Amino acid sequence: MSTISDLTLSGKLRRDAGIVGLLFASTTSMIGSGWLFGAYHASRIAGPLSIGSWALGAVIIMLIALCFAELAAVFPRSGALVHMSHASHGDGLGRLWCWLLFLAYVPVPAVEAEAIVTYASNYLPWLIRPGSAGVLSLAGFFVCAGLLGITALLNLMVIRWLLNVNSTITWWKILVPILTIVGLMAASTHWDVVRAAPDTYKLSGMFTALPAAGIVFSYLGFRTAIDLGGETANPHRDIPLAVIGSVVLAAVVYIMLQVAFIWALSPVDLAHGWAHLSFKGEMGPFAGLAATLGLGWMATLLYIDAYISPGGTGLMYVTGGSRVLFATGEMEAGPRVLTKLNRNKVPWLAVLVMWVVGTIFLLPFPAWQKMVDYITSVTVLTYGLGPVALLVLRRNLPELHRPFRMWAAPVLAPAAFICSNLVIYWTGFATNTFLFALVAIGFVLYAAYYHIVLRKAAKDFGWNNIAWLLPWFGGIWLLSWLGGIGGGLGVIGFGWDILLVALWSVIVMRLAMRCALRVEQTRAMMERMDATS
Template identity: 50%
Template sequence: MAVTHDAIRVSASAGKLRREAGMLSLLFASLGGMIGSGWLFGPLNAAKAAGPASLLSWVIGGFAILLLAFVYAELATAFPRAGAVVAFPKLSHGNLMAMVMSWVVFLGYVSVPPVEVMAVLSYANNYLHGLVAPHTGVLTTMGFFVAAAMLGGFVLLNSFGIRWLLRINTTLVWWKLAVPAITILALLLFSFHTGNGSVQGFAPYGSQGVLSAVATSGIVFSYLGFRQAVELAGESRDPKRTIPVAVIGSVVLALGLYLLLQLAMIYGVAPGSISHGWANLHFAGIAGPFAGMAALAGLGWLALLLYIDAVISPGGTGIIYSTTASRVVYATGNEGLMTSLFSRVTAGGVPWVGLLVTYAFGVFFFFPFPSWQKLVGYISSVTVLSYGIGPVVLLSLRKTLPVGDHGRPFLLRWPWLVAPVAFIVSNYIIYWSGAGTDDFLFGMLAVFFAIFLVYELAMRRSLSHLEWRGAWWLLPYFVGMWLITYLGPKSLTGGLGDIVYPWGMVIIAIFSLAIIFLARASAMLDPEEARATLLGSEPELMDHRAG
């Protein structure tokens, strides 16, 4: 079914988003999304999982995300729009695929502000008792109301509009960059123990420890913010120039920062803390790892600074994720995937319905839920599942809209190599996340899809109107990923052990290439809306520059 250009416009009564985001704002939006609670907890968890070889885990995670960043740099500049990650599958494969992936994208984004609020309150509980239960980490009744109020504050800040929000975020990112830098310098100068690197050797838990750390210790979670600039592409003043710099630059900067933080963790802990091995790493104040290390090193001023940062860094990330989650809700309405009510914006260009939906779902995650670490594992898996769609969309549109006939503002070189490798690596991360996480993720999507089909049958008495051609390949993709992980080695995926290491990764690579073949063959033969965008007929946006 052809999609007309009118179908993707925001109605005059609903208002329009504004083009007010510049290069620095977009770069800092992605950095702000990456520097949150992940840096406060990730290096500790990675050290426990892989020892000094955790440095390789950060490199592998950064390489994987950088491949995806190159893919999204082409897509976001060619098709700049708010909530872009929802719009991309619609452009190449139609509404049904976009509908399914919008659930994945939204559930990934909307759960980040709650986990950042939980991180803030967990640190704060050390000096403001009664916010979380000490043994379970679950919010108390008082903690729930404080958390809901904090999440409401994120929504309130978003109500001022994208220009004011990005100014606030830019200020926060300067702080969020400065504190880790100070922490690195202080610990390496005043608490450097050269012998730590030789305890149990470089890789005490082998390559499986290195790979598992990528997905489960908070490493992938720490990189997930790179797509913030992609989601805000529709509000960029000059997306051709700003998006590639913002997306790729933020990943490179974050990789450098996280490597230095991991070095500070490995060589900054007292030797006695790892006397029983890296897996049993423990010291006083470990609930706030870097603050505890600073206190033990006699750096009380740094410990105080880190406790302050434990409010600012996660808070800043929560604010920017509230922004992008609301844009995903907006995009589902704007792209015709959900009710048009979701595309409503204020006269000032704020997607107010999207903010309310984001808040409601965010509060849901505050009810008794597994620990911070459990929620982070879920977020990593569900978000990375949506990442793999980028390479599929890029290769599909390269086939149906060849570059020779339809140029791109930013052109990814060697797409037939980069995009498949990016897709394979994305699936590796889902695989490394483990069978338990994948059971929950794919089971949840199956329930959502069943409810959706029942609703469609009740409303239309038929399912023939759904664009099955573009979405059918998701079934073997999701089932295959779940099955391979379920049968994987206990030491890596927690599976049955029928597929031993490393053969599971070989199977994932071959399976991924087969899925790409099916996905490209299922793409729309005439992606009219994508062609219209490349020809310059974009969805309407107000070009209202910041002064």
């Protein structure tokens, strides 16, 4: 067993990130490929109600983000999501959450690379298989792998330089969507299209679009400011401001983009209904609409942005994911070699792992929307711990200094947990089956390694602290199977499914509180983490 002093031998991360750097890191993580494709897919699923989908998605993510804003100020460390799980339910949950967080982070740079290649296929068609709805060709796969390698190399820079590069990219990423909103709304002559084909979409589509259209996926990047918490000199102030500010900024941009997209459509595009929305250049939706409206300059700008926006998001997710791996090594939930830093004080081996495994993820999900479903489900699953950890720490450490304190936590935290589970449910049975199978495989392998290879006692694994995970994961999977989304049986109808998921979430949260660490255990865990800071 390594001592705490050993953990510090690899060095300390630089604290060069300021409030603007953190705000823009989260903002650029949100305004990526989601804005290039989300409005198109949301329109096909929910029609004009897709505007409500973006607003609802912002509310859900803000509830979750408020929980993490309080927790992040308490854990001002890089890879803070790892530390939160240890503090609430001990090493056993911490080890599992490291696996889940890695599964959530590592495919995002890959999906951003796929977005770049998909847009480029409008003028380089050999990047996509013909007639495959966006599935990569062999050449497209290698191009994506190369793009991932570039983001990894850029991540080896000093964090201050990296965030300066990202700040420049973020100004561009905010400006281009704003120009797109103004340009499309000014050029549109079919503002009444919102009333077209009213029988071709349903109210339920407004909810299923949240994961299926990449809406929740687009908002998930608020966590980047949390991941870089150990690299800012004033984390107690900067992290909450960056988290909340980035969600508000992204919500305004995304809602207005959806409005502009719908107004720019022609009734001809909806001749076969919203579900079959089609127009020339739809593989690059906003650029295609701009060209249709005679805005050639905007189409060109958007094809350029199709490299910059996803590229910037992928860049930041490699940064965040490598910090999660750094924290995994720091807490001895994974190989300690992950804490090794290069001369720029960057965890270089963790960055390398993000590149290699991210490339592998291109294989089972060779199309943008296919990977987005999975990422949404696994990421929101990891976020579900936040409301639980917040209430555990409120109970066990009421005197702990909280620079940011979420209002009405006993009500809003359970609401955030319910929303997390609803998003997972709406992702659908097929995606959730794949997700929970991956989780089960990881859990079984690690348990076997822990007990058979390391020969450690069951009491040290923390089985009693993680007992609530089986009813949580198993219950959501069962409800997905009984529901009618993504291959479910359709036994549970719309409305009843929301009620059942909400009720089950409340039960699981009560179980989670009962399984949490005792007061003295939480204090000991916090002291252990303080010793490594």
